[in-house]
Amino acid sequence: MTATVESAQDTRNPAGPLLPVVGHDTLVPLVDGRQVPYANLDVAASAPALKAVADRVVEVLPLYASVHRGAGYLSQVSTALYEAARRTIGDFVGAREDDLTIVTRNTTDSLNLLAGCVPTGADGEPGRVLVLDVEHHANLLPWQRDTNATVLTGAATVAATIAELQEELADAVAAGAPYALLAVTGASNVTGESLPLDEIVAVAHAAGARIALDGAQLVPHRRFSLAESGVDYVAFSGHKTYAPFGAGALVGRADWLDTGTPYLAGGGAVRRVRTTETVWQTGPARHEAGSPNVIGAVALAAACEALAALDPEEVRAHEGSLRRRLVEGLESIDRVQVARVWEDAADPVGVVTFTVAGYDPGLVAAYLSAEHGIGVRDGRFCAHPLLGRLGFDAGAVRASVGVGTSGEEVVRLVEAVQALVADGPGAAYDVVDGLWVVTDDPRPVPAGSGLAGLLATAAAGFLADAAGCVPDID
Ligand SMILES: Cc1ncc(COP(=O)(O)O)c(C=O)c1O
Numbered sequence: 001m002t003a004t005v006e007s008a009q010d011t012r013n014p015a016g017p018l019l020p021v022v023g024h025d026t027l028v029p030l031v032d033g034r035q036v037p038y039a040n041l042d043v044a045a046s047a048p049a050l051k052a053v054a055d056r057v058v059e060v061l062p063l064y065a066s067v068h069r070g071a072g073y074l075s076q077v078s079t080a081l082y083e084a085a086r087r088t089i090g091d092f093v094g095a096r097e098d099d100l101t102i103v104t105r106n107t108t109d110s111l112n113l114l115a116g117c118v119p120t121g122a123d124g125e126p127g128r129v130l131v132l133d134v135e136h137h138a139n140l141l142p143w144q145r146d147t148n149a150t151v152l153t154g155a156a157t158v159a160a161t162i163a164e165l166q167e168e169l170a171d172a173v174a175a176g177a178p179y180a181l182l183a184v185t186g187a188s189n190v191t192g193e194s195l196p197l198d199e200i201v202a203v204a205h206a207a208g209a210r211i212a213l214d215g216a217q218l219v220p221h222r223r224f225s226l227a228e229s230g231v232d233y234v235a236f237s238g239h240k241t242y243a244p245f246g247a248g249a250l251v252g253r254a255d256w257l258d259t260g261t262p263y264l265a266g267g268g269a270v271r272r273v274r275t276t277e278t279v280w281q282t283g284p285a286r287h288e289a290g291s292p293n294v295i296g297a298v299a300l301a302a303a304c305e306a307l308a309a310l311d312p313e314e315v316r317a318h319e320g321s322l323r324r325r326l327v328e329g330l331e332s333i334d335r336v337q338v339a340r341v342w343e344d345a346a347d348p349v350g351v352v353t354f355t356v357a358g359y360d361p362g363l364v365a366a367y368l369s370a371e372h373g374i375g376v377r378d379g380r381f382c383a384h385p386l387l388g389r390l391g392f393d394a395g396a397v398r399a400s401v402g403v404g405t406s407g408e409e410v411v412r413l414v415e416a417v418q419a420l421v422a423d424g425p426g427a428a429y430d431v432v433d434g435l436w437v438v439t440d441d442p443r444p445v446p447a448g449s450g451l452a453g454l455l456a457t458a459a460a461g462f463l464a465d466a467a468g469c470v471p472d473i474d
Contacts, residue, residue: 018318019306020051021242021404028373029443029455031427036373039409043240044189044217044351044400045377049299050242056302057245057295067294068268082294085301086284089249092304093215093234094225100257102250102284103297107216108138110235110250111183113287114212115142117260118180127180130168130209132161133385134341136189139214140385143183150179153389158342162199169207179209186218186234190383190390190398192323192351193341194218201230210253216240220402221319221349223312226251238296242404243303247296250287258282264289307403315403319350322401322410326352329414335421339390350401353381353392356417361395362436364417367425368397370438372416374409 065074090101233252266289
């Protein structure tokens with residue numbers, strides 16, 4: 001099957017990026033010796049820096065010095081910059097007056113931190129936490145390791161999944177062992193789909209449970225407010241929010257955070273230390289021991305400011321139109337299947353997962369890079385339970401878009417997949433240590449990268465370690 005006239009015309013209508021990102025015009029080599037602008041369709045994994053973020057980092061670096069207890073002038077400026085960034089980050093996700101904003105490394109860090117703060121149940125056992133099997137491992141494993149977690153298999157529709165959650169939460173109340181927390185994704189990193197927040201918050205709160213939102217894929221793409229939604233905690237990552245400088249955040253209710261296990265033991269997290277006794281801080285400091293990531297926090301705050309200045313409806317329209325073009329274009333190609341978690345999910349963010357029958361997802365991703373200069377992700381996206389339930393145990397390919405993506409980039413992807421299905425790959429590929437690579441890859445490494453030789457040589461040795469979420473690894 002080929003694309004319909006209507007959708008083909010739609011996919012040719014180019015839309016420019018909404019905000020400039022660093023690297024949008026970076027040229028990358030193809031196996032045939034040509035160079036093309038890199039089409040970064042892997043922003044759900046890590047998004048490129050907004051230009052505004054990079055500019056801000058350059059601006060504050062000359063002001064950077066040790067923070068908190070430093071008496072020097074620049075130490076005090078840096079401390080003020082760090083604390084101002086904290087406020088901006090909290091405001092960006094609609095923090096309530098008495099919420100805490102803790103600067104972490106990323107979403108994984110934030111959710112691990114929160115898992116250590118869930119209060120024990122009335123029986124003295126670890127608190128009960130409910131999660132669905134649709135979650136990224138970051139919103140699954142911390143609960144399984146540190147709390148008394150139940151993983152519920154989601155249903156085929158949003159309505160049925162919410163009914164399941166409601167029943168499970170109510171049964172737990174009736175049994176005298178209520179859940180302390182429902183941890184749920186703001187948007188799936190596999191399909192971009194989500195459950196309606198207002199309904200989820202209502203069912204959790206009706207059963208006396210708090211709600212933690214994995215905002216990794218939501219916060220960079222939709223306006224979100226703790227205060228307006230009633231969500232108790234949100235976790236998100238700077239590197240997915242166009243601020244790849246190593247900071248993330250956990251924002252939410254102070255009481256659990258002020259009494260929970262200090263996430264890191266060390267300097268800054270304590271009021272008083274004796275050899276036999278330690279008095280821990282309350283507030284963000286309790287969980288931020290060690291020297292903080294000032295530049296990361298300032299960068300994340302700059303991204304928050306730049307995103308907050310956009311009209312949220314414009315972002316939704318831009319990313320929604322790119323996603324529609326991807327889905328319609330891909331679904332019009334024979335042998336392509338697009339993944340869905342729920343038949344009736346509304347308003348998905350720009351994440352599209354698909355397979356091409358007859359081609360291993362790793363080969364498709366290697367082909368898109370080597371022959372078209374397109375960056376996508378393949379594997380099971382750190383969501384093994386969901387990929388298994390949806391029948392994608394062998395993995396899939398994921399394309400994702402954001403404010404820095406243009407219409408031309410998604411058109412390139414659709415046309416490249418059409419060419420693969422019509423003609424097969426042009427180059428030869430091998431599997432090395434479980435990963436698909438171009439045979440005798442001739443692509444050079446970028447000048448000035450500090451790497452030497454051809455891509456295959458530069459990557460050798462990393463391949464075996466680079467497999468965290470690829471299909472072969474369990
Ligand atoms: C939905 C979701 N949650 C959590 C994470 C983990 O994010 P990080 O690697 O920044 O900790 C990801 C990363 O892909 C994600 O997509």
